Amino acid sequence: MSRYEPGQIEKKWQSAWDEAGVFTAKIDPAKPKYYVLEMFPYPSGRIHMGHVRNYTMGDVVARYKSSCGFSVLHPMGWDAFGMPAENAAMERGGHPKDWTYGNIAVMKDQMKPLGLSIDWSREFATCDPEYYGQQQSMFLDMLEAGLVYRKAAVVNWDPVDMTVLANEQVENGRGWRSGALVERKELTQWFFKISAMADDLLSSLDGLENWPEKVRLMQANWIGKSQGLQFAFETVNAPEGFEKLEVYTTRPDTLGGASFAGISADHPLAKALAEKNEAIAAFAAECRKGGTTAEEIETAEKIGFDTGLRVRHPLDPSVELPVWIANFILMDYGTGAIFGCPGHDQRDFEFATKYSLPIIPVFVAEGGVEAPLSEPFVPMKSERVTYIRNVAGAGVKTGEQGILDAIALAEEKGFGEGVTKFRLRDWGLSRQRYWGCPIPVVHCPTCGVVPEKKENLPVELPYDVSFDKPGNPLDRHPTWRDVPCPKCGQAAKRETDTMDTFVDSSWYFTRFTAPRATTPTVMSDADYWMNVDQYIGGIEHAILHLLYSRYFARAMNVTGHLPAKSREPFDALFTQGMVTHEIYKTTDDKGRPVYHLPEDVIRQDSGVTLADGRSVEVIPSAKMSKSKKNVVDPMNIIASYGADTARWFVMSDSPPERDIEWTASGADATSKHLTRVWTLSDRVASMPSDYAGTGDLELQKAVARAVVEVTKSIEGFAFNKAIAVLYGLTNTLAKADASALVARDGMRVLAQLMQPMTPHLAEEIWAMQGGEGLCARAPWPKADPALLVDDVITLPIQINGKKRAEISVPKDLASSEVEKLALAHEDVVKFLGGNAVKKIIVVPGRIINVVA
RNA sequence: GCGGGUGUGGCGGAAUGGUAGACGCGACAGACUCAAACUCUGUUUCCGCAAGGAGUGUCGGUUCGAGUCCGACCAUCCGUACCA
Secondary structure: OOOOOHHHHHHHHHHHHHHHOOOOOOOOOOOOEEEEEEOOOOOOOOOOHHHHHHHHHHHHHHHHHHHOOOEEEOOOOEOOOOHHHHHHHHHHOOOHHHHHHHHHHHHHHHHHHHOOOOOHHHOOEOOOHHHHHHHHHHHHHHHHOOOEEEEEEEEEEEOOOOEEEOHHHEEOOEEOOOOOEOEEEEEEEEEEOHHHHHHHHHHHHHHOOEOOHHHHHHHHHHHOEEEEEEEEEEEOOOOOOOOEEEEEEOOHHHHHHOOEEEEOOOOHHHHHHHHHOHHHHHHHHHHHHOOOOHHHHHHOOOOEEEEEEEEEEOOEEEEEEEEEEEOOOOOOOOOOEEEEOHHHOHHHHHHHHHOOOOOOOOEEEOOOOOOOOOOOOOOOOOOEEEEOOOOOOOEEEEHHHHHHHHHHHHHHHOOEEEEEEEOOOOEEOEEOOOOOOEOOEEEEOOOEEEEOOHHHOOOOOOOOOOOOOOOOHHHHOHHHHEEEOOOOOOEEEEOOOEEOHHHHOOOHHHHOOOOOOOOOOOHHHHHHHOOEOEEEEEHHHOOHHHHHHHHHHHHHHHOOOOOHHHHOOEOEEEEEOOEEEEEEEEEOOOOOEEEEOHHHEEEEOOEEEEOOOOEOEEEEEEEOOHHHOOOOOHHHHHHHHOHHHHHHHHHOOOOOOOOEEOOHHHHHHHHHHHHHHHHHHHHHHOOOOOOOOOOHHHHHHHHHHHHHHHHHHHHOOOHHHHHHHHHHHHHHHHHOOOOHHHHHHHHHHHHHHHOOOOHHHHHHHHHHOOOOOOHHHOOOOOOOHHHHOOOEEEEEEEEOOEEEEEEEEEOOOOHHHHHHHHHHOHHHHHHHOOOOOOEEEEEOOOEEEEEO
């Protein structure tokens, strides 16, 4: 008597797939192609359940599409540059390169047993010189195309990681990795001109119909388009060179209610004043210091400083407004200067109240009358209001119209113009770090910034570096740093900054189409494989990675590395949920929290304890994280149950976009089910071939229905529903009294339908039931339409909307006949209790509703 | 604040405006067993002995019919934030 032994069969079939080269992606002009990609992992050293879920989803899609006759590209690589490698080197010694490649080897070993249908021949790591050399080549192309530039900028400086961070990498004023409070520092940096494409990146979101609405919305908010008026105040007593003060507003219709002008502490005018006035300098310093945590910003008081300067109101030069420096005005949005209209802006209202500035209403609720305001009146722009002090005509109109009128007036009078502004700013890519892609330029005292020659690429990272001092080891590596100028040949210095790792991940998906090419991409390969038909990854990348990738695809099109159709590189996006687990906590004798692994706690009715009986606090589920120890190691699951169980479990029960709670009992139950399937297959295989059962047609119909439903569910990313159908089909097969041939056919279909989820078990069953070749290569089953229709259907009968009975009728029976049968039904007669029937609704094939 | 999502049994969750709770977990009962585990069979929304009644966060509306559509509210989660 044999048994289901995943440990043996999984190895066996993985070798069989490898030998047959089933997953090697090949350009086949005769087939439609399908490119499925899961966001590639950072090689942290161990895979976790989230990886298993992510890659299994992609694998289900890849295997399904392959069965459907597509030429599938399903590659894998490593997002291998980044700070953890350097941090590890600093903390524990060793070299980032060794650490990274070591981790890659370990993680690959952990992924292999999952039986993923990945074309490993295309694998690369972003820290491979062959990869980042091509990235440098593209950087030079982008430089030439004017898509990259240098400028001095105030940057977010992470004092712990000793590097610059992008705005997006600052969370609540703290570095997203180090958690350190971010400082402001002025440095000359490289920037990608992403803001030049802001409008395109925004409007193209509309075309991404197979992206989650949520992601498109988050990107739209991030790009932050606004339309408004930019105009100049004439200053009265300002220093030389500041005769005008440019301000930007999205509410020019409230200009009539202006009671002050405000500038940022970083505004050039504020800086000029600070040079001569110590009080202003001190105030500006105070503003810059301001708190950076979420709480501090929320509760931060609005503070201001009256500069004593005044500006003339553009509509009435006799009116002069005071100029204040205020802590809530940002230098890098708009012009760094505003006018304040306290009547219709919460922030300006608070400020005006604090400093006793006039509060002048511009409009009132439609039909209302002017009255003193105790709070600002801020209706929706689409709402109609009565203008009482409008710059462009009084009367009732929407805010939107008022704004348009005000812009028109400003343009007519020549003091301002309508402009569109974006919140999105250029992408600073310089990092003062070693473990990243070197920026391939040389600084020459004579020629300035000189691009490295392409034939000298890659500019490879030197291996002989040390991390015993803070800062960038490239800065203190003379033989690497000191080079002749590529242009004039005299002594020069390499750029020692490396690129933000988001650059690496912004084009890796194009590189998979020709991973060994000596150019960044090969047009013919890119043209065949691009775009990514289905991209799968975490919602945490909704803004940064996806926006940068969209930008890069455009830039690669401009520089001739991608076809125009790939300007939007991801046709469909799916964001999967996390795998979560409860957290088990105790405290040590000093009151500090101590966390425990799930396998170290014992669950009893009385509560949760450790082995020694100490009771454990249970904290509700959260994303699995090493520091909280609420992790389940996939390797343990695979070792004890096999990969198919792990794969089936992470796909079952919950919709894939939702978080799932890992439960040991769930994994156990999954394993039992797969054993049942195996045992069933064993039983069917050993049936005498001439056995004739009585339930053949019934079983064939059930199989046909399952084919339709599983297909539909996989197409719709409803893997949990596909699995529910497969449970049902297994139960039906187990109970059916069918002929040996029909039962074996049914088992083979079950194997094929399970193949995307549990590929090893599927091959085993396929082989047991005499399937030809590999299950992975068998074409996806099709349902015979004749088996999908029933001659007799069961219809529920409702009386006043409540179900009271059901009847079986021939499929094509006329509605009038159905009505008669329904009204004659004994339960219907009973419930009607002699009441007259007012109306009867027959929805063919669905339901009958009797209204009494 | 603003934007978005989600609320269905003990639990995860199903349900083109048409039989609410598919499927799974757990629980309970039975069979097998000397016994236990495994396995198999059955029951399992709630109240009720039953007939029957109630029921998808709350309140209202549209409809022959609402978990599903509309309005208001409550709860909860996520994103985002001094953006002029």
